Amino acid sequence: MCQLLGMNCNTPTDIVFSFEGFRKRGGLTDHHVDGFGIGFFEQKGIRLFHDDKPSANSPVADLVRAYQIKSENVIAHIRKATSGRTSLANTHPFVREMWGSYWMFAHNGHLQNFTPARGRYYRPVGNTDSERAFCHILEELRNRSDERPCDDTLFRTLSRLVREIRSHGLFNFILSDGQVMFAHASTLLHYIVRQAPFGEARLLDDDIAVDFSAVTTPNDRVAVIATLPLTENETWQQFACDELVMFRDGAIVRRECPDPPRYLSTEEGLALARAVGASA
């Protein structure tokens, strides 16, 4: 299974610390060696880095570290291909423009028999189920409105679309338009909201620690989303299966969750991914 990383903040923040742990899973501490991608929003613009080399030793990933890009919304994805070939056109995150803003999307999981009708506004370029799902979501949102609706309408419409799509299989994803960030879990997805008082965090995948109190202001709020927790001394929250969450300014502003919620252990989540041949 691939892994997802997302960050949504109320102030431009560099993702280097989280990304350093995350990228190690691409070839060093884990086996996601079939390339990676990371996309940053900078105001309305985006910066996108894709590489077909494992993230652990990719020069593109080295540049991301060296550059310390500050962003309020970041989405990253490392890939373990279980079927289909690695190609740039199939590398997450995917980007399209809608309502005069860029939208960015990354997925892990696997959708079976998911063949939405060809879109009028959005068509896939590659041949993954992930890009098909992304284009289908945008197509349906765009069909319903010529302008970006309010967060509430957006969340409700997306929720209905996601319910339909996840009936085809595993659909863990992160989606952002540079203002808000949506995260949805079918199996494994975790998050943490860091805010004052900030403390020290130590990476699980590398011998690196950071004292956030030294690099933040008391008003900063940063939500980090990851398939599996990235740090060993913080309490990460797990998304329930089929939970959809919307973040804005580093905080959860909408959420929809089955009642009662159901949580998978890491072993159950990974086994489920293997069983369906999740390849996103």
Add this chain to the structure above:
Amino acid sequence: MCQLLGMNCNTPTDIVFSFEGFRKRGGLTDHHVDGFGIGFFEQKGIRLFHDDKPSANSPVADLVRAYQIKSENVIAHIRKATSGRTSLANTHPFVREMWGSYWMFAHNGHLQNFTPARGRYYRPVGNTDSERAFCHILEELRNRSDERPCDDTLFRTLSRLVREIRSHGLFNFILSDGQVMFAHASTLLHYIVRQAPFGEARLLDDDIAVDFSAVTTPNDRVAVIATLPLTENETWQQFACDELVMFRDGAIVRRECPDPPRYLSTEEGLALARAVGASA
């Protein structure tokens, strides 16, 4: 005025040699210091690098050199802002998806009173005349057809659109869908087609030479397009004012040129750009 660079080939080729000369104009041998962008097609996928640092000493440009990406279609742009602020959303090349392929566009010049109606399929994210022109071109092409038309129809439709747009000012641009590359000159644009027998070329902006016969096969054909010639010992061809050309596999396959053709000297071209405050 900004500068454009394009490459269209019949085999994946690295653009490092041309880009090394070109990037020097971003802060060293010329004054285009307000950022740069370069986009590569790799099969159907794209790789895009933007930086707001001068290209001459940008770590992103260093990565482009180190990576030696091989591509059949490349578009690059270095920027000298004369008005408006530098922002990522305004950095060329711009990208959109149309007919299931990515389209990439970079412009230099300046369009006055160019305010096309808001598009149904394509809207600008930033606020440049360049992105407006790109979205307008795609909108009009997409409105006319649900599928990519043949090269001939595409060229004729684009030619009509360009005639309308260039009535608003200076419109030097390069456009590609990864299969063909269009180039249009209002003022200064040059090209060279390199094919067997290959010889040695020396950069104008750097003390670098390359012997293409050592790095090519006899079947290779590479067209390079640049605002001003990049090498000192080769014969570059100049586009006439208002000439539109379509390249495929490193060769010109369509062209439309006023009769008689009119050519500007470098001094005339630069003076004209200054006079209209070209800022693309």
